[in-house]
Amino acid sequence: MSLRGHHKSTKEFIETAxxxxxxxxxxxxxxxxxxxxxxxxxxxxxxxxxxxxxGTLYQQVDLAHLLSVVADLSGLEVRTVLYSNGHSHGAIRxxxxxxxxxxxxxxxxPLPPQFQCDERRWFDGVLLYGDLLxxxxxxxxMLEEVAEVESVAGRETAQLxxxxxxxxxxxx
Amino acid sequence: xxxxxxGQQQIQATKRLWNVVVFSIGGMRxxxxxxxxxxxxxxxxxxxxxxxxxxxxxxxxxxxxxxPVYDLATRLSLTLQGDPLLCLVARHADGPMAICIDAAxxxxxxxxxxxxxxxxxxxxxxxxxxTINGDEVAIVALQRLGRLG
Numbered sequence: 398m399s400l401r402g403h404h405k406s407t408k409e410f411i412e413t414a415x416x417x418x419x420x421x422x423x424x425x426x427x428x429x430x431x432x433x434x435x436x437x438x439x440x441x442x443x444x445x446x447x448x449x450x451x452g453t454l455y456q457q458v459d460l461a462h463l464l465s466v467v468a469d470l471s472g473l474e475v476r477t478v479l480y481s482n483g484h485s486h487g488a489i490r491x492x493x494x495x496x497x498x499x500x501x502x503x504x505x506x507p508l509p510p511q512f513q514c515d516e517r518r519w520f521d522g523v524l525l526y527g528d529l530l531x532x533x534x535x536x537x538x539m540l541e542e543v544a545e546v547e548s549v550a551g552r553e554t555a556q557l558x559x560x561x562x563x564x565x566x567x568x569x
Numbered sequence: 570x571x572x573x574x575x576g577q578q579q580i581q582a583t584k585r586l587w588n589v590v591v592f593s594i595g596g597m598r599x600x601x602x603x604x605x606x607x608x609x610x611x612x613x614x615x616x617x618x619x620x621x622x623x624x625x626x627x628x629x630x631x632x633x634x635x636x637p638v639y640d641l642a643t644r645l646s647l648t649l650q651g652d653p654l655l656c657l658v659a660r661h662a663d664g665p666m667a668i669c670i671d672a673a674x675x676x677x678x679x680x681x682x683x684x685x686x687x688x689x690x691x692x693x694x695x696x697x698x699x700t701i702n703g704d705e706v707a708i709v710a711l712q713r714l715g716r717l718g
Binding site for chain 2 (some may be wrong): 506509528
């Protein structure tokens, strides 16, 4: 075996995934980092139901409500995470942004099967972040409500477009 | 022939005895087959998990292992007693599962399988109940505890 070949064989390919770790109520949650488009302070996010950033509208996602978690969203460390899966865009308020972490995929554990209800859709699994046990949020589920709102809005726009000429024609 | 019969008798005698761990929750004595118990250790703080599964709303982290917590005390409407509380690891069919139990150190007992009666109470999954030191003790079916459907 050549030296080059040997060198190549000792190099291990480690598959990692990046997550933004946040806190909501007593739970630590991990959001797949590839969907994070930004993190805003409460001041930057404002008090509207939706946040517009870089020309994109991010609908408010009440993750605490969706998870039935009691969260105090009045603290100084509250942040709004702008999240997108490419199709839907959500603004998620969290109590604290803990940090960004790269985790080897083998260290992402499935949710134990004893959890048998809705939480199986809510979470893709768990990971260890230092001493913390963090729940990996399923972005598709998290943005489901936003997707529905966007879809209804899309349909209404389409109807308006369809109705447009008649309405315009009628008024003329 | 005689040896074979004696051997069979010994097997039957062995089969007749169930080794159980007797523990308590809120002062209520319960038992579990020793093979269904993965260990007993001091209780450590559990981590809440948003969940709609009844009585499974937390996890426990031990080194690099995580396991769900089954809140048997709440299911039985009992309050855990003593300090420090203990953790009984159940060898559940779906993987290890932690149960917080009273501080009273569990004991080992051997019970006659023939003395195990079907449990009338349907509060929890059991393998039956048995009288231990004058108390009626339910043998909890740890392997299927909390399974829905």
